[in-house]
Amino acid sequence: xxxxxxxxxxxxxxxxxxxxxxxxxxxxxxxxxxxxxxxxxxxxxxxxxxxxxxxxxxxxxxxxxxxxxxxxxxxxxxxxxxxxxxxxxxxxxxxxxxxxxxxxxxxxxxxxxxxx
Amino acid sequence: xxxxxxxxxxxxxxxxxxxxxxxxxxxxxxxxxxxxxxxxxxxxxxxxxxxxxxxxxxxxxxxxxxxxxxxxxxxxxxxxxxxxxxxxxxxxxxxxxxxxxxxxxxxxxxxx
Numbered sequence: 094x095x096x097x098x099x100x101x102x103x104x105x106x107x108x109x110x111x112x113x114x115x116x117x118x119x120x121x122x123x124x125x126x127x128x129x130x131x132x133x134x135x136x137x138x139x140x141x142x143x144x145x146x147x148x149x150x151x152x153x154x155x156x157x158x159x160x161x162x163x164x165x166x167x168x169x170x171x172x173x174x175x176x177x178x179x180x181x182x183x184x185x186x187x188x189x190x191x192x193x194x195x196x197x198x199x200x201x202x203x204x205x206x207x208x209x
Numbered sequence: 210x211x212x213x214x215x216x217x218x219x220x221x222x223x224x225x226x227x228x229x230x231x232x233x234x235x236x237x238x239x240x241x242x243x244x245x246x247x248x249x250x251x252x253x254x255x256x257x258x259x260x261x262x263x264x265x266x267x268x269x270x271x272x273x274x275x276x277x278x279x280x281x282x283x284x285x286x287x288x289x290x291x292x293x294x295x296x297x298x299x300x301x302x303x304x305x306x307x308x309x310x311x312x313x314x315x316x317x318x319x320x321x
Contacts, residue, residue, distance in 0.1 A: 097252075128309055136297060138253075138312035184252055192258060192266065195241050195303070197310060199252035 095120045097185050097200035104205050106175045113160070114170040114203045116185030122146075125187055127168040128197065129159065132182040141183075144168055175207045211236035215300045215313030223321050228273075228287040230316050232300030235281065240302040242283040243310060244275055247297040256298075259283060295320045 096119045106112040118127065129141040144152045144159045152159040160169040172179055182202045188194040215232045222228060234240055241260055245253040255268045257275035265275050272291060276284045283300060297317050301310040 130312075136299075136315045136317070138299060138301070138315075140309045140311060143309055186253075189255075192255075193260075195260065196243060196255045196258050197253070199254075201252045202250075 095122075095187060095189060095198045097187060097198055099185055099200035099203050101203045102201075104203055106172075106205065106207055108177060108207055108209050109174055111171060111173045112175055112205065114172070114183050114185075114205065115167070116169055116200060117165075117167045118185070118187055119166060120187065120190070122190045122194075124194075125190070126194075127159070127161070128186045129157070129168075129170045130184045130186060130199075131179075132184065132202070134181070138184070142170070172205075177207050177209060180205060180207045211302070211311070213300065213302055213311060213313045215316060217316060218314060219317045219319075221319045221321060222290050224292055225289050228285070228290050228294070228318070230285040230298055230300075230318075232283045232285075232313055233281055234302045237281070237302070237304060239280060240304055241310075242277060243301040243303075244283065244285050245299045245301065247299065247315075249296075253299065256285070290320050292320050294318065 098117045125146045127144045131139045142154045142157045144161045156173045158171045184202045185200040186197040189196050212235045243258045244256040247253045259265050259277045274286050299315045300313040303310040
């Protein structure tokens with residue numbers, strides 16, 4: 094079965110510094126996609142970035158980038174120049190092959206707190 | 210552009226009462242639709258997903274059900290709520306293919 098592991102329950106970072114949020118995954122699927130979502134205290138889930146298993150380049154989206162190391166099965170999220178508004182829960186997720194790659198499996202999340 | 214509406218935002222219900230949560234999507238057709246539940250401080254757990262009208266795939270819930278009466282409407286129901294049904298319920302949609310899912314604002318359900 095698939096599994097997403099986020100080993101950092103909580104992280105602190107100073108404003109304007111970069112931070113890396115860890116995500117490792119386990120899957121027997123050859124073709125898969127990895128996602129990162131942000132969940133502020135209000136509760137909505139905001140899509141941040143996507144990496145396909147066959148993408149040769151690491152995904153980037155503004156201040157977000159994904160450090161994808163396929164051999165190590167890791168897909169870490171890097172947030173550059175942290176802002177106070179980045180304080181939130183962050184979830185790593187991947188598509189589930191048993192649902193035709195439609196639904197997502199989520200990790201347990203990392204709570205990021207950005208300090209002024 | 211596409212939008213997803215989920216209501217109500219907050220709901221307090223007694224044990225044994227029925228439940229109906231509604232989710233609608235605008236600006237797209239034939240989306241995949243999903244219901245997830247999130248326990249406090251945890252990740253999301255898939256409850257149901259649907260690839261078309263009347264097509265529902267179920268995961269773990271024993272006393273919850275889902276229906277898709279229209280292309281862009283997804284309803285989560287229960288005939289008799291349990292204490293363990295408390296949580297944060299999120300509806301999501303995606304277009305076909307390996308596209309990201311987009312979530313509604315969620316419903317916070319408390320069972321008394």
